[in-house]
Amino acid sequence: MPSKRRIAILGATGSIGQNALRVIRAHSDQLELVAAAGGSRIAPLAAIAQEFQLRQVGVFEPPIPPGELHGSFPAQTQVVTGMQGLIEIATHPDVDMVLIAVVGTTALLPCIEAIRAKKDIALASKEILVMAGEFIMPMVREHGVQLLPTDSEHNAIFQCLRDEPLRTVEKVLLTASGGRYLNTPVEQLASIPAEEAVLHPNWSMGQKISIDSSTMANKGLEVIEARWLFGLQPEQIEVVIHPQSIVHSMVQFRDGSLIAQLSPPNMSFAIQHCLLYPERACGIDATLDFSQCLTLEFQPPDQDRFPCLRLAFDALRLGHTAPAIFNAANEIAVSAFVEKRIGFLDIPRVIEFTLENLPILKPANIETIIETDQEARRISHQWTVS
Numbered sequence: 001m002p003s004k005r006r007i008a009i010l011g012a013t014g015s016i017g018q019n020a021l022r023v024i025r026a027h028s029d030q031l032e033l034v035a036a037a038g039g040s041r042i043a044p045l046a047a048i049a050q051e052f053q054l055r056q057v058g059v060f061e062p063p064i065p066p067g068e069l070h071g072s073f074p075a076q077t078q079v080v081t082g083m084q085g086l087i088e089i090a091t092h093p094d095v096d097m098v099l100i101a102v103v104g105t106t107a108l109l110p111c112i113e114a115i116r117a118k119k120d121i122a123l124a125s126k127e128i129l130v131m132a133g134e135f136i137m138p139m140v141r142e143h144g145v146q147l148l149p150t151d152s153e154h155n156a157i158f159q160c161l162r163d164e165p166l167r168t169v170e171k172v173l174l175t176a177s178g179g180r181y182l183n184t185p186v187e188q189l190a191s192i193p194a195e196e197a198v199l200h201p202n203w204s205m206g207q208k209i210s211i212d213s214s215t216m217a218n219k220g221l222e223v224i225e226a227r228w229l230f231g232l233q234p235e236q237i238e239v240v241i242h243p244q245s246i247v248h249s250m251v252q253f254r255d256g257s258l259i260a261q262l263s264p265p266n267m268s269f270a271i272q273h274c275l276l277y278p279e280r281a282c283g284i285d286a287t288l289d290f291s292q293c294l295t296l297e298f299q300p301p302d303q304d305r306f307p308c309l310r311l312a313f314d315a316l317r318l319g320h321t322a323p324a325i326f327n328a329a330n331e332i333a334v335s336a337f338v339e340k341r342i343g344f345l346d347i348p349r350v351i352e353f354t355l356e357n358l359p360i361l362k363p364a365n366i367e368t369i370i371e372t373d374q375e376a377r378r379i380s381h382q383w384t385v386s
Contacts, residue, residue, distance in 0.1 A: 001245060004032040007275065008059075010121075011101030011111060013044045016124045016150070016267060020099055020150045021048065023272045026284045031275055035089045042072050049077045056092055058085035060106065064366035073075075083109060097275070099150065100125045103208055104331060105373060108132060112366065113149075117138045123273040124150040127224045131324045132369050133228025148274040155224055155270035156248035156261035157230060164253070166231055173250040173258075174222055175242040176301065177265075179214035180245060186305055186381065192344040193336050194337055200299055208334050215347050216301065217330045220312020224323045227316060236314050239309060241299045246288065295383035307348040321372040322355065327355035328376035336384035354380045 011017045014115060017036070024031045027206060037058030038045045049057045056078045061071055065080045073079055080088045083106075090098050090110035097120040100107045105127045114121060115136070123129070129136055140147045149155050153174050180199060198210045212218030216239075223237050240250075245265035250257045263269040268285050288294065291375070303310050306329070315326040333350035336342045342350065354376050363369050 004016050004030060005275065006032050006034045006094055006096045007099060008035040008092055008095040008097070009033065009099045009101060010037045010086055010107050011058055011099075011103070011125075013038040014101055014103065015043050016271065017099075017360055019267045020101070020271050020275065023061045023268060023275055024283055026051075027272075027276065027281055030279070030281070034094050035092050037089050037381045042069070046072050047072075049073050053077075055094060055206075056080060056089055060086060068375050070263075072092075086110040087113045089090070089188070090115040092117065096117055097122055098226055099271075099275070100128065103127075105327070106133055108366075110140065110332075111136070115143050115145055116145050116147055118148040120148070122148050122271075123149045124271075125156075126151055126221045127327050129225045129228045130221050131224070131373060132366055133323075135366055135369070137228050146277075147229075149225075150274045151222060151225070151266075151272055152177075152263075152267060152270045153249045154226060154229055155273055156199045157226065157251060159261045159273070160249070160251040160259040160300075161230065164251075168253050168255075169230075169232075169236065170252045170254045170256075171236045171238055172226060172230065172232065173238050173252065174218060174219060174226060175240055175245070175249050175298075176219040177213065177243055177245045177246050178241045180210075181214055181305075182241065185201035189305075190343050194340065195338075196232060197344065207338065208331070211328070211334050211337065211347075215308045215344075216306035217302075217312065217347070217351075218307035219306075219336075220309050220315075221327060223309075223312050224316050224326075234313065237316075239301050241301050243297055244295065246294075247296060308351060309360065311348060311351050311355065311360060318355075318360050321358075321369065322360045324356055324369050324372050325358050325360075327377040328373045329380040332377050332380035332384065341384050349382050350383050353383050 005174040009017050009065050024033050025232050033052040040061040040063050054077050058080045062081050069079045091113050098114045099122040107125050108128050111128050140165040149158050157172050198207045233355050245258045247262050250260040253322045266285050315322040329351040333347040
């Protein structure tokens with residue numbers, strides 16, 4: 001890498017963003033943080049702005065009037081707010097790569113504008129391709145930018161596929177831990193409290209992603225994302241339960257060979273791979289120790305236990321606006337579960353109801369996708385309050 005790669009992070013205060021900061025600190029000779037955005041928490045954003053002497057910082061939902069924000073940040077840091085602020089950070093003229101680590105669909109428009117501004121994308125927000133993959137991937141090719149997958153599973157597939165032509169791929173195998181309730185009797189799932197469901201056995205993640213892992217809706221979103229990232233057909237994507245979360249995914253080639261990517265369940269490995277790509281530098285966390293006993297287990301997912309996964313495959317096969325409906329319905333259902341308005345087993349029921357009660361359309365443009373997302377949220381909300 002001839003000079004420092006200049007980075008902007010959307011979602012700097014979340015778990016992905018915090019791990020990215022660790023990578024940038026460790027490789028400050030190659031990486032420079034130029035701009036960052038967060039939701040509403042001023043103190044951690046201010047600390048990031050001070051440490052990295054940021055040129056621009058964004059507060060998506062400022063808890064105080066925007067005019068009063070500047071006193072919380074260094075004098076040299078420009079403060080922007082709202083959706084327009086995220087777009088300004090994503091298209092900042094001094095930025096080479098945008099790490100998108102915002103949970104949900106908030107970063108869809110900033111991602112589109114960053115691609116149009118010819119910024120490389122490190123993508124950790126799977127919802128963007130789930131909603132609009134058929135529009136985003138052609139834009140990536142049109143503008144000649146790189147879109148590097150930062151989710152551990154998709155990053156693993158990306159590494160396994162390197163220099164291999166797509167025609168040689170039989171299928172990809174996305175691994176899933178199975179979440180906290182892999183072995184819990186199905187009859188006990190109805191009484192699971194949200195406070196418990198947010199505790200993942202292997203990963204340190206945000207609230208929604210941890211719950212999505214327990215229902216395997218998260219893996220369903222990854223299945224849909226993989227279709228767009230790698231140009232796969234639904235029948236070329238398989239999910240396998242791997243409780244240890246060490247094999248992050250595998251690729252099976254038509255000659256029967258399988259290539260896997262292994263590392264500890266720590267996001268720093270995938271994040272560093274993307275931020276420094278194509279170079280490899282010393283990792284910031286300890287890797288696997290094969291002088292110790294290591295057990296790797298694999299099993300097929302139980303469709304009765306994980307109906308969200310089945311619904312995601314259904315949405316993928318239906319295509320068009322169905323994946324956007326699946327994603328929106330899941331977000332509303334998880335919020336309702338956290339707010340104790342519905343039970344754990346109601347999450348897939350909300351998704352199925354919404355898929356059945358909203359027409360599947362071939363979207364003409366991004367605006368159609370956004371309208372579908374909003375309508376799906378309305379219908380899902382109706383279920384949760386009825």
